[in-house]
Amino acid sequence: MHMRVPFNIPYLTGKEEEYILAALKSRAHCGNNEFSKRCIAFMKKKYGFSEVFLNTSCSTAMEMGAMLAGVGPGDEVILPSYTFSSTANAVLRQGARPVFCEIEPDTMNIDVAKINALITKKTKMIIPVDYAGIPCDIDPIMEIAHRHNLIVMVDAAQSFHSFYKGKPAAAIPDLAAFSFHETKNVTCGEGGALVVNKPEWIERAHFLQEKGTDRKLVLDGVKNKYQWVDIGSSFLLSDILAAMLLAQIEEVENMVQERAKLTFAYYTLLEPYEKAGRITIPHPPAHTEVNHHAFFVIFDIKENRQRFLALLREKEISAYIGYVPLHSSTMGLRLGYKPEDLPLTEDIGSRIVRLPFYTDLPKNGMDYCITEMKNVLSTLYEH
Ligand SMILES: Cc1ncc(COP(=O)(O)O)c(C=O)c1O
The missing domain is CATH 3.40.640.10 (Type I PLP-dependent aspartate aminotransferase-like (Major domain))
Structure with missing residues (x-):
C-alpha cells in the first residue's frame, strides 16, 4: 500500500x-x-x-x-x-x-x-x-x-x-x-x-x-x-x-506514550545499522527521560544522507536535513565565524537527518514508513 x-x-x-x-x-x-x-x-x-x-x-x-x-x-x-x-x-x-x-x-x-x-x-x-x-x-x-x-x-x-x-x-x-x-x-x-x-x-x-x-x-x-x-x-x-x-x-502523558512507540520502532530498525558502523542514532543518557520529540540519524558519509533522502522522497516520505549550523550560516559568517571554527558541528550537520515524527504516526503510517526505510537502507548498505 x-x-x-x-x-x-x-x-x-x-x-x-x-x-x-x-x-x-x-x-x-x-x-x-x-x-x-x-x-x-x-x-x-x-x-x-x-x-x-x-x-x-x-x-x-x-x-x-x-x-x-x-x-x-x-x-x-x-x-x-x-x-x-x-x-x-x-x-x-x-x-x-x-x-x-x-x-x-x-x-x-x-x-x-x-x-x-x-x-x-x-x-x-x-x-x-x-x-x-x-x-x-x-x-x-x-x-x-x-x-x-x-x-x-x-x-x-x-x-x-x-x-x-x-x-x-x-x-x-x-x-x-x-x-x-x-x-x-x-x-x-x-x-x-x-x-x-x-x-x-x-x-x-x-x-x-x-x-x-x-x-x-x-x-x-x-x-x-x-x-x-x-x-x-x-x-x-x-x-x-x-x-x-x-x-x-492536559493530554501530554498520552501523547508522549504514543510517540514512544515510534522511537521504539526507529531503534529496532536502525540499531543493526549502527552496530555495523554505518550510522549513529541518538543515545540519551540513562539519567534522562525524553519526551520523544524527534529522532535523528547521522549517516557515515553525506552522499548516503542525500541518497537516503532522495529514495524516501520517491516513496513520498518526508525526512529533513536539520539546521544549517549557526556559525557557518550567512549571519554567522557576518559575525566573523568561519566554518572550520567548529569542525565537528560542521561535519555532523552535513550528515544528519531528522525522520518524520508526529503523535498520529504510530497509528497511521508508521508500518509503511518502517518498511520503506528498511528497503532504502538495504539499497544503500547491502547492495
Ligand atoms: C531549538 C529551538 N529553539 C527555538 C525555536 C523557536 O520556537 P518558536 O517557533 O516557538 O519561536 C525552535 C523552533 O523550532 C527550536 O527548535
Missing part, C-alpha cells in the same frame, strides 16, 4: 474546540486570563516551576529571558552552533555576542567539556539547547555557571515534559523557554513559555511581560494606577490560544 508521510502533522486531542469556544464566549481574550491561568497552574503543579510566563513563541520567551537576565552590549553568551536562529537572535537583540560551542554526537547537545575554554570576563550567560527533546547535561552546566557567576537559560523549545535525574528538566536552570509551535509535541499553533526559577526575578518578569509596566500590581490590588517602570514588550499569549494549549497539555 502506498501512502504519503509528511514530516509533521500537528496533533488534536479532541478537547480544543470546547476550550477555544469557552475562551471566545468569555469575552476576555487577552493574555493571563482564565485559560492562561489554568495552563500556568497546570505546569507549576506538575513540574514544580517557580513561575511560568506564557509567551507568543519560544523566540520571544528567550528574548524576554535575555532581558530579564540583564544581558547587554559587550556581554558574551555561550550557546551551541547546532540550533535554531532564535537562540542566537535573543542574544543579538540585546546587543551581546553569541559565542558558539561544539556539540557531542550522542545527543547533539552542547559539549559541556568545551564550555570552560570559551568563558571570558565578558561571559554573562549560557544557553544550552535540549535538542530533539533530550535534556542537555544541566548539572555540570549549572556547576560551571555557579563557579563563574553566569546565568543559565535553557532553550527547551523541543523538551516540554522531558526529565533529568527524575526532575522536570526545565525546573533546574535559572530560566527555560518552551515552544508550542505546531511542529512541537504540544502546540497552540504559535506559542511559547518562559519558565523563571529565580523567585527574586519574578516581579520584574511580570513588568517585562506587560510592556514594561507594573500593571500586575494593579491586578493584585497593590496599586490603583499602573505606570511605565522598565523596558518590556508584549510578551503575552492570547487566552484563545491558551485555551488550545490547555487542551493539549
Whole structure:
C-alpha cells in the first residue's frame, strides 16, 4: 500500500474546540486570563516551576529571558552552533555576542567539556539547547555557571515534559523557554513559555511581560494606577490560544506514550545499522527521560544522507536535513565565524537527518514508513 508521510502533522486531542469556544464566549481574550491561568497552574503543579510566563513563541520567551537576565552590549553568551536562529537572535537583540560551542554526537547537545575554554570576563550567560527533546547535561552546566557567576537559560523549545535525574528538566536552570509551535509535541499553533526559577526575578518578569509596566500590581490590588517602570514588550499569549494549549497539555502523558512507540520502532530498525558502523542514532543518557520529540540519524558519509533522502522522497516520505549550523550560516559568517571554527558541528550537520515524527504516526503510517526505510537502507548498505 502506498501512502504519503509528511514530516509533521500537528496533533488534536479532541478537547480544543470546547476550550477555544469557552475562551471566545468569555469575552476576555487577552493574555493571563482564565485559560492562561489554568495552563500556568497546570505546569507549576506538575513540574514544580517557580513561575511560568506564557509567551507568543519560544523566540520571544528567550528574548524576554535575555532581558530579564540583564544581558547587554559587550556581554558574551555561550550557546551551541547546532540550533535554531532564535537562540542566537535573543542574544543579538540585546546587543551581546553569541559565542558558539561544539556539540557531542550522542545527543547533539552542547559539549559541556568545551564550555570552560570559551568563558571570558565578558561571559554573562549560557544557553544550552535540549535538542530533539533530550535534556542537555544541566548539572555540570549549572556547576560551571555557579563557579563563574553566569546565568543559565535553557532553550527547551523541543523538551516540554522531558526529565533529568527524575526532575522536570526545565525546573533546574535559572530560566527555560518552551515552544508550542505546531511542529512541537504540544502546540497552540504559535506559542511559547518562559519558565523563571529565580523567585527574586519574578516581579520584574511580570513588568517585562506587560510592556514594561507594573500593571500586575494593579491586578493584585497593590496599586490603583499602573505606570511605565522598565523596558518590556508584549510578551503575552492570547487566552484563545491558551485555551488550545490547555487542551493539549492536559493530554501530554498520552501523547508522549504514543510517540514512544515510534522511537521504539526507529531503534529496532536502525540499531543493526549502527552496530555495523554505518550510522549513529541518538543515545540519551540513562539519567534522562525524553519526551520523544524527534529522532535523528547521522549517516557515515553525506552522499548516503542525500541518497537516503532522495529514495524516501520517491516513496513520498518526508525526512529533513536539520539546521544549517549557526556559525557557518550567512549571519554567522557576518559575525566573523568561519566554518572550520567548529569542525565537528560542521561535519555532523552535513550528515544528519531528522525522520518524520508526529503523535498520529504510530497509528497511521508508521508500518509503511518502517518498511520503506528498511528497503532504502538495504539499497544503500547491502547492495
Ligand atoms: C531549538 C529551538 N529553539 C527555538 C525555536 C523557536 O520556537 P518558536 O517557533 O516557538 O519561536 C525552535 C523552533 O523550532 C527550536 O527548535
